[in-house]
Amino acid sequence: MVSDRIFGAVVAxxxxxxxxSANQIQTSFLADPVGPKMFPMMIxxxxxxxxxxxxxxPDGDPDWPVLSTIGALLIAVVVLVAYAYALKPFGFILPTAVASAILSYQIFPKIGQAVLVGAGLSIGLFMLxxxxxxxxxxxxxxALFG
Amino acid sequence: MDLLSNLATGFGIALSPYTLMLAVFGCFIGTIIGALPGLGPSNGVAILIPLTFSLGLDATSALVLMTAVYYGAMYGGRISSILLNIPGDEPALMTTLDGYPMAKAGRAGDALIISGFASFTGAFLSTVGLMLLAPLLARIAFQFGPAEYFALYILAFATLGGIASNNQAKAAIASCIGLGIAMIGVDNNSGMPRLTFGNMHLFDGIDFLVAIVGLFAITEVFSFIESHGKNTSIGITLDKLKVPWRDIWNTRWVQLRGSLVGFIAGILPGAGASLGSFLAYMSEKSIAGEKGGFGTGVAKGVAAPEAGNNAAAGGALVPMLTLGVPGSGTTAVLLALLMTLNITPGPTLFTDRPEVVWGLIASLLIANFVLLAMNVPMVKVFVRVLSVPAWVLLPGVTMISFVGIYSLSGSYFDLLLMVAFGVLGWVLRKLDVPTVPIILGILLGGHMEDSLRRAMVLSDGDWTYLFSSKIAIGLWAVAIAGFVAPLFLRKFLKKPQAVSD
Structure with missing residues (x-):
């Protein structure tokens, strides 16, 4: 109930x-009867x-995850954003190994496995x-390998 | 004998060793994608599109490869439904209802083989249907002007929202999100930037592949982190494999009816494969009655949804190829592929580029036989795939998505957008807002606005022009009925929930 009401309000x-902001769109002199504003405003x-x-x-509330799970999801988002920024300056292998190890750990928390997944995926996918x-x-x- | 000569052209292309190899390869990859829980036809195909580009394939080859993946994923979806009770993709949900009880009763092999045959029947018949119906519809589509196209787009959103989702208002919101995103970028008519907020990255608009991969693949990763991979319990093992000829023969009418129902559901723009398998299952259930034992693990219960689901996959290609309006989430992804290959689907496709259409149809026919071979005698190979744990699979999928999108433009901005779409997709999934209308909106928004504006130019701003032809009025009527009718039918057509252990 509450979730949907908030969602509806945000959408509105x-x-x-x-x-x-559609109303701010500049129209040019080459205007057709509808123009560039009309359709976005209809949407x-x-x-x-x-x-x-x-x-x-509203529909019934979904099962929102507990606080620690939301924390885990936030960490995943941060990791993915950092990965997006790191891909170009740091090359493929290093960021991929770190990011996939963290994601793997988050799905199934065992450090050894996660490290193996990170190493395997980064090298395997790079070859592929x-x-x-x-x-x-x-x-x-x-910078490292000239 | 137009059809035969066209088919001959098609087979001429499809039987070249290279194309054939692509089709076989696509079937193999597709079945794996379908079988893996969490990777369905839509996100599987979406992830592969950017990679297909980097292979530098020409239009026909790329299309053959991806539709083979698409058909393969439709076949593969049943494997995890039956063995793990987890649908590999949404349309395979109905297969869990009888498939999993069958597997628990020690008949996993039978269920896999019966459903494999049913998939073949559905996919084969619907490809034949596509072959016969698409040229006819393309001829009718020549009479479509901008007013009719606008009505058709409305119809696609209305049926998608009305039939394929639980809450019309939420589906409408999803459609508006997609359409709203499609508006971002430089306006084609006036050349003015719209809604870019001065951000240079947004001047070209938002690439639909970024949205698709974000909403489908990245969202899936978040869902798995949320569930901590709990859904990947080791299911039932498969030992002996014998073809249950008698069951296959006994379900022949079920398969044929399921194929017909599925094909029709697939043709409806926006309705798609989930509706096909749902209607096929429900109609067989009511034909069989209480004595039929649907839901307890009967052969008919796996044959019906699989025939319906695969027939719908073929049916959904009809409106996609002839009108440019996809019939399902995955065909929306295939439409994205066509658009990136610079192929404009629509009636002119059949006259201007017959080699693409007929090459595709011929490859689909061949792919079906390949898939039957892979999914019946070789099904054990794909069962192995299920033992890939989520903690390897999901990071892998994420990295492949990143590299694919990165290879499109080489910009970190697209990657950030993709993550943002992933977060949006997760929140929307929690709130039971469907994401397929968003994809459809992003893909069709530009065309929809174009057709509206061209209609208004033709009529000099007279809005009644939108309802001026019989075809347009008919499309509007179906659109309104498709959106409103489910409100009253919802009581009778309740989706059955997955069986629990």
Whole structure:
């Protein structure tokens, strides 16, 4: 109930913001009868109405995970974001080994296994991508190996 | 004898050793993807699209490879349904209802083989149906103007929201999220940037592959972390494998009816394979009545949903190829593939690029026989795949997704967006908001707006033009019925829940 009401309210507010920013779209002199604003505003209106519906007629609450699980999910998100930033400057193998080891540990918490998964995946996938698929991946940071 | 000469062209392409090899390879990969719990046809195909590009395949080869993966995943989905009671993908949910009880009763091998044959019947008949129906529909589609296309897009969203989800308002929100994302970027008509908030990365819009891989693959990783891989219990082992000819023969009518029901469900834009397997199972259940013992592990109970599910997979290709409107989540992903290959699906595809269409159809026919061979005598190979633990599989999937998206543009921004879509997908899944309408919205948003604006240019701004032809009015009527009718039918058509241990 509560989850859905919050969700509906968020959707309605975002929809209004969307309509407002669609209203700011500049029209050019090459205007057609509809123009570039109309369709985005229709979408916003549709989302607003649907959001209100969800507020008025919410479904039952889902089982939200306990606090520690939410923490684990946040760590996973942070790891993935860091991985996205690290992929270019640090090459493929190192960030992949670390990121996949952490993810593996989070799914099944055993350190030894996780380290093996990290090492295996990073080297195995690198071989696959580099030699079987011919992707131009860089294995290690260029600063280390010139 | 147009059909025969077209088929001959198609087989000419499909039987070249290279294409044939791609089809066999695709079937193999696809069955593995389908069998792995947590990797279904949509996210499997989505992850593979960027990698297909890096192989530098031409349009026909790429299409053959990916549709072989698609069909393969449809076959493979039943393996984990039967042995682990975990559907490998959503349409395979219905197969767990009788497949798992059968496996518990020591008939796992029988269930796998019967469902393999039923999959073949469904997929084969629907490919034949596709072959016969698609050219006809393409001819009708030539009469579609912008007003009809706009109505058709509305129809796709309405049926997707009405039939394939539990809550219309939530499906509508999902559609709006997708459409809203599609608007981001430079407007084609006026050349003005829209909703980019001055961010240079957003000027080209958001690549649908980023959204698809994020919503399907990354979301799955979060779900597994949440459940700590609890769903990967070791299921039932398989020892002897004998073909139960009698059961296959006894279920022949079930398979044929299931194929027909599934094919029709697949053709409906937006409804897709889940509806196909659901309707096939439910109709057979009511035909068999109380005595049929559906839900306790009977052969008919695995044959019906698998025939329906695979027939729907073929049926869903009909609107996708002829009209450019996908019939299911996975065909939406295939549409994404076509769009990235610069192939515009629609009636002109059949006249301008017959080699693509007929090469594809011929490869599907061949792929079916390959899949039958892989899924009946060789099914033990794929059963092994199930023992890959989640703590190896999911990190692997994540890394492959990252590399695939990274190879598209080489920008960290797309990777960040992908993670953001993954988080969004997880929250939406928790709230029971379907994610397929988002994908459909991102894919079709641009076309939908284009058709609306072109219709208004043609009519000089007269909105009644949208309802000016019989075809358009018919499509609007079906759209409204498809959205509203399930409200009243929901009481009767309740989705059965998975059996628990």
């Amino acid at each position: 507010v975002v929809a209004l913001a969307y309509i407002a 916003g209106a549709g989302a607003f109405i649907a959001g209100i519906f969800v507020i008025l007629r 991508f580099k030699f079987a698929l011919g992707l131009g991946l860089v294995a290690f940071p260029s």
